[in-house]
Amino acid sequence: MPPFTHRKDPVNLRASIALFSHPPQCNPCQDFMETMAKDGAAQEATVTPNKDVSEDNLKGYTVIYVLGGPGSGKSTQCAKIATYFGFCHLSVGDLLEAEVETRSEYGKMIEDCKKEGKLVPSDLVVKLLQQAMQRSQNKKFVIDGFPRNEENRAAAESFMKIEPDFVLFLDCSEEEMKRRLLNRNQGRVDDNISTIQKRLKVYFECTLPVINYYSAEGNVRKIDAERSPEEVFEAIKDVFFELKEKHGETRMTL
Secondary structure (H helix, E strand, O other): OOOOOOOOOOOOOOOOOOOOOOOOOOOHHHHHHHHHHHHHHHHHOOOOOOHHHHHHHOOOOEEEEEEEOOOOOHHHHHHHHHHHHOOEEEEHHHHHHHHHHOOOHHHHHHHHHHHOOOOOOHHHHHHHHHHHHHHOOOOEEEEEOOOOOHHHHHHHHHHOOOOOOEEEEEEOOHHHHHHHHHHOOOOOOOOOHHHHHHHHHHHHHHHHHHHHHHHHOOOEEEEEOOOOHHHHHHHHHHHHHHHHHHOOOOOOOO
């Protein structure tokens, strides 16, 4: 299959397991920020992922990556997936913002990267993600904003031994992403036109190759994300129901 640029046909999903029960809801970003703030941990925490702990604690997890450009609706759809299907939603963006709020050395580094439209170092991103997953009572995760580049992907596989059950790709044109980013008013430092251009450049040069990597493995389902949030989620539900039916189960009614 040719690599994704925009609006290609979806590819098939490989089977995944245990996607549809409803474990306890979690707020890992808030929990992580509170924990890091205790006893000066935010200033003293090491950036290097803990390989031994991650291999023990992250086995058997169901992980779905949700990828797409800035403004494609990743966080919106992940929140819907978490509520409807009982996943824990981990937003790498929220974890990074939580670290910024601690005013730690790493928080300042993250803030500088965002202002310049650059990617945060992979070792720090993996550390935050790893700790949030370990603190959750859930074993099913829908993760948005990760991996954003090949370095992220390799770090997750190497240190956390994580490979996604599948990748949900929210496909949105550059023009529509720009329109959404300029129209939203979230007070984010990375929502000005100059930084938006940098973020889009990073997406096309760094994240799209990751999507193509998983596509080559037959592990991507592409969704047209230019529709309304409700229409997009209906298409996403069909993806999850398709997976469930592949395991010989009946269509879910909630």
